[in-house]
Amino acid sequence: MTKDKTERGYIVRKKVLLLTLMFVLVFAIGSVATAQVTIDYWHYLSGDNSQIHEAKVAEFNRLHPDIHVEVLYTGNQFATRDKLMVAVAGGQPPHVALMDQFWPPMMVATGAMVPLKDFVDTDEYFEDFTSISLDTVTIDGEQWTMPFSMSNQILFYNKDMFREVGLDPEKPPATWDELVEYGKLLTRDVDGDGQIDEWGVNFTTRANIGAVYGFITFLWQAGGEIYNEDFTATAFNDEAAVEAVNFWIDLAHNHKILTLSPPQEGFEVGRIAMQYSSTSGIARTAEKVDFDFGVAPLPAHKEMVTGVGGSSMGIFRTTPEKEAAAWTFVEWMANEENNLEWSMATGYTPLRKSVLASDEYNQYLEENPFIQTVIKQAQYARARPNVVSYADVSRVLGIAVEEALFANVHPQQTLDNAVVEANGFIF
């Protein structure tokens, strides 16, 4: 009887022990699982770029079992910016977000972002980065976001159309004057019904903050500037700025080689001969069109300049643990190996000197003459000013240019007014 009892007691104790062990085990596994840090990442890349990028995120997750990046495509730049602004204002930002080139100053001004010097000695870390890639992320001498991809404005042209009007397809226009000269030949009424069917040149003429970037390049080419030297006032009403606006007016209203209501995808269907575009679109356009496609540096005027576009990755202030995971993620995306891979897969300009100098990249350049043009032009690239007022200043500038172009307001007058208005946004 008693023996029986002790035996049962023994069995019970054994069961208790087993259960305890199981609990310990479950908790141990559980704590390992919770040691994984999950971070939210928002981006706006689409099409092939999005697929390549999201595959890289998945690769990061595989290589870093302690971090899980939850990636979310949040629509194009404009949708993403609106969403990000509200999320930041509402105190609920993602841990990492992909940002268009002109957003960081605005975002930094909200106080929601972590400067990169919190994670790394930036002087040492960024030594390998090209100076233009750093220009896009440096605000008041500090790097706030991690450069991710970089593009430049570039000229696409239709070599078949050049041949049809007797132009040398290997000699794209190098200056504003040549742009006008070629444009006049290329603007044609093909079927003789009195309506222009094919236009010489096209670029975005709209005022919104992303698009005014197109005009700013013309402004720089004419020798003008948006701000004065110490950024205490705007300066886009001098002779150079007026010349740039007048050049647009001439193209549209005097030479009539630029239409203000261009046909949708006009370059791709052969109704536009020369299209100002982005280096990031070269591969996709080359694949889409069925004519002899050419890529050329932007026609220069007093200066040879092209604008920089692209994106960087920003880390938002959350908890030290999440911020550290976020840094690991953005740092990995821009490391040498991944920057090389991304540059060769997409045609974006490399961020790192070591990538530009690598054998693999030079091999890639040899196989891709279009990208050679891009890299040659890249030395003339300029980034938009990284100051908080840029968002408002460029909006005011864009509207002024639109007024001159669409409503025939006198350029000097509209720019003078705009400068006064824009100065109100500088503190």
Next chain:
Amino acid sequence: MNFLRLRTNITRTILYVILLALAISMLLPFAWMLLSSFKAEDEVFTYDMNWLPSRIEFSGYYRALTLQPFLMYGMNSIVVSAIVTTVQVATATLAGYAFARLDFPGRNVIFLIYLSAMMIPVQATIIPAFILINRMGFLDSYQGLTLPFLATPFGAFLMRQFFLSMPKSLEEAAIIDGCSRFGVLLKVVLPLSKPALATLGLFTFMGVWNDFMWPMIITTTAEMRTLQVGLALMRTDLYPDWPMMMAASVMATLPVILAFLSAQKQFIQSLAFTGVKY
């Protein structure tokens, strides 16, 4: 007499021609959307504009349905629109009736506050609303998607104006017969209010169905997105897949057209109503 009749006929013909032209110009974008949804990708924009596809393609529809969880977006839109429409019509009816018929202290002041709330643009309230919903813990949920729209000043205003236009005597008769206030509303007023209810229901449904900004901001996972957000996500930077976008737009527009057609009779009647009364 004949001359007069001729004149009215001519004016009428001119009027009809103008109306017809307007109707066609309103329909053209829809026609383009429908026709483009059946095109191959390289046929949407061509050297010369082509309205008709060279052959009917359903690939746009296939891509719209398979490249993203489009049906899930659709289900979310249906759930959100159904909840908001039902609840908003109910709250608007109760509030509108209270403003129209009940005598309570501060009624006119409260109604004035309602009216001024209508003047505030959505953009001004979107960040406070986001913060509020976030504090409630309703980000990325049906609660977050619906809560801000369950009661609106516009709905209360519309119903109040309608109730004011109804003869009081009907309700008084019911009350004398021993009917409660709520009974009056339910059994006497509401059966006569179908045009107003249909109008408000339709407005609300269309508003919620087409709303983009709020669902875009409040959702943080693909699972909670609505159709309009899904549509916007199709718009890529360089070469959007136009047939897919148009196919998705056709599918997203259909429920609204069906809702309009089903409420059309009541809707037009109520517009006529408002024309006479105010």
